[in-house]
Amino acid sequence: MRWTLKQQPDSSKIEALQNALQVDPVVATLLLERGIETFDEAKKFFRPSLNDLHNPFLMKDMDKAVARIEQAIANHENILVYGDYDVDGTTSVALIASYLKTKYPLVYTYIPNRYDEGYGISLKGINFALENDFTLIIALDCGIKAVEKVAYAKEQGIDFIICDHHRPGSEVPNAIAVLDPKQDDCNYPYEELCGCGVGFKLIQALASKDGQTVEDLVAYLDLVATAIGADIVPINGENRVLAYFGLQVINSNPRPGIKAILEQVHKTELTITDVVFIVAPRINAAGRMKHGNYAVTLLVETDYEKALLHAKEIDDYNSDRREEDKRITEEALNQIIENKEEHNLTTVVYQEDWHKGVIGIVASRLTETYYRPTLVFTKSGNKLAASARSVRDFDIYNVLEACSEHIEQFGGHKYAAGLTLKEENYQAFKQAFEDEVSKTIDRSLLVPEIKIDAQIDLKDITPKFYRILKQFAPFGPQNMTPVFMTDHLQDTGYGKCVGEDKTHLRITVKQPQSNSLVAIGFGMGDKYDIISDKKPFKAVYSIDENEWQGNVSLQLKLRDIKDINEIDG
Structure with a gap:
């Protein structure tokens, strides 16, 4: 994972918004990162109104x-x-x-x-x-x-x-x-x-x-x-x-x-x-x-x-979809390994009997695994049909345009698209797609990136702070859940791998002069050694609530952890 701290707003703007809204500097920073610079803009953001819809x-x-x-x-x-x-x-x-x-x-x-x-x-x-x-x-x-x-x-x-x-x-x-x-x-x-x-x-x-x-x-x-x-x-x-x-x-x-x-x-x-x-x-x-x-x-x-x-x-159809999704993903991953294509800059796989309704989900799964522009093809009538998925900040639609001589039809967005082509054009297209991506992609985009909104200490995480964070919702592109980084963390000694197969990490973190907080890292059990024996480490996380036996408490939802001396990026 690349950790990238977002470019922080000008300190004078932070101070001005902080004073106008009577909020702490972290909240002012989060708002400025979202293009909100004035009291009125903040009011529109925190209090959406149907009157704000355009004619x-x-x-x-x-x-x-x-x-x-x-x-x-x-x-x-x-x-x-x-x-x-x-x-x-x-x-x-x-x-x-x-x-x-x-x-x-x-x-x-x-x-x-x-x-x-x-x-x-x-x-x-x-x-x-x-x-x-x-x-x-x-x-x-x-x-x-x-x-x-x-x-x-x-x-x-x-x-x-x-x-x-x-x-x-x-x-x-x-x-x-x-x-x-x-x-x-x-x-x-x-x-x-x-x-x-x-x-x-x-x-x-x-x-x-x-x-x-x-x-x-x-x-x-x-x-x-x-x-x-x-x-x-x-x-x-x-x-x-x-x-x-x-x-x-x-x-x-x-x-x-x-x-x-x-x-x-x-x-x-x-x-x-x-x-x-x-x-x-x-x-x-x-x-x-x-x-x-x-x-x-x-x-x-x-x-x-x-x-x-x-x-x-429809729920029954969804259960069938899950089974197909799992099977095809496994077959596609095996195909990549058998064809010795793990080191390509793209993933392009094809099997004629793959379910057309599931190939988009499979493309997303493969992108999660190898993190590179991905196409999953299946047979559709007398042509091949594919779903395309991209990595953050790379426009797959433009690549398809550049390869359009091999394509019958395509359409979509920057990060997701669909296309059809003649079977005899598959190999030529596959090579052209790899060549075009190789030519145009910044290699750093092939490493998953976590964008960090702000660096904070545990003492900054208070119930009041979280109440304001909740008002940033609903979250999504251009307004993602705020992500924070904290340095010089220690587990209190009770950290452990949890879950049926011990793939998740549950730790209780502390900093000097701060209360401790529970942190959960899904799929991060393999990083246990980083936090064991009270070794200092740093973490990237979002903040949410945990409800247990009627009690609600704040917890950290870990995105990644690193040794204190590991260089970010």
């Missing part, structure tokens, strides 16, 4: 989208709400469909089959619309690159409204409206919305035409918060407001489908991290193992008893 009509084509939907309702047209099969897509479809059905009955949903249609807008989906007399398709979390498909639909008399958040290509589809804040000519003030966030802006605009305000739409924010967490978008600006209020809905009055998921895991107060690791995988499992329709059915269900049955079905 949806600032988004390019929003007026056209609203007018076309109003026209469809006035003319009694059939409306098809079409979305991707992942969490962002299925929550988006559930959001738009359930909202429109409060106004108008002729609203139907369509999720493409991951296996015979693939990602995004498909010809099969358009032909389904044609055969069933749909004249308007609202595409969510996809469509920004579907130039030919949208043109084909137009020839058949079907209009498209595209709500997407992925990067546009050189040409934008000729749709009635294209809502995507990442378009160069879109002046919307916030670019980082997820697909469900763009969908929410559309219902916000539609509702305003009916004299409603954003307060009337709060019940939909459980879906938006789930998508924000699952899609790993920045949790700053507008996303922070949407996630903050969405979590309140999840924790107080979630829709029956989400409530049914939570019933299975017996969890009450959820954080955004819980949404990512508990709610999102179950919603995703439907599209991975069976069909994304199952997720939409669960999320739009209004009867709680029926929702419980749908949730049980």
